[in-house]
Amino acid sequence: MQRRNIALAGAALIVLLAVGGIVYATNRDTTTPHFWAKAKATPASVACLAANSKLNVPKNVRSDIEMRALGYLADVPAGTNVDVRIATYSQNTVTGSDHYPARYGTYNFAMTKESDGWHFTDFKHCY
Numbered sequence: 001m002q003r004r005n006i007a008l009a010g011a012a013l014i015v016l017l018a019v020g021g022i023v024y025a026t027n028r029d030t031t032t033p034h035f036w037a038k039a040k041a042t043p044a045s046v047a048c049l050a051a052n053s054k055l056n057v058p059k060n061v062r063s064d065i066e067m068r069a070l071g072y073l074a075d076v077p078a079g080t081n082v083d084v085r086i087a088t089y090s091q092n093t094v095t096g097s098d099h100y101p102a103r104y105g106t107y108n109f110a111m112t113k114e115s116d117g118w119h120f121t122d123f124k125h126c127y
Contacts, residue, residue, distance in 0.1 A: 036073040039125060040105040048097040048106050048126035051085035062086070068118045069098050069109055076104055094118070097126060 057065070066084045076082075083099040092113045099106045110122040 034073060034123065035075050036100075036104045037075075039073060039107060039123065042125045044106075044125040044127040046108060046124060046126050048099070049085065049087035049095060049108050051096070052087050052089075055086060055089050057086060057089050061089075065089075065094050065096075065111065065118055068111065068120075069096065072098075072109070072120060072123060073100075073104070073107075076100065080104065 065086065069084045070082055080101065084096060085099065086094060086096040088095045093111070094113075095108070095110045097106060097108045106126055108122070108124050108126045109120060111118045111120050113119075
């Protein structure tokens with residue numbers, strides 16, 4: 001009887017871990033940060049997007065976009081000056097460029113707004 005209970009508890013634990021793994025895999029954040037060395041190593045094949053001063057981006061939305069743009073390259077040291085330039089904006093999409101100091105490079109980005117915030121759809125080294 002005790003062996004049977006131990007076997008059932010073990011089987012239940014395995015099933016629970018398997019279900020947990022499946023739930024994690026299907027719900028994990030698909031915007032996992034990337035690293036600048038890999039990003040900078042890609043060829044800069046497109047021109048960097050220029051800021052559009054005529055855009056009317058609400059201050060809180062601009063702040064959300066900039067914070068997300070700054071956080072994409074996870075290993076750039078905190079305090080590094082980054083100039084986020086927004087080229088196009090609508091309520092659901094934004095494009096622009098991140099201008100890091102020369103060591104880190106410059107990148108175009110595109111993001112879409114989802115129920116849980118802004119998510120990258122593109123991030124490319126630019127010149």
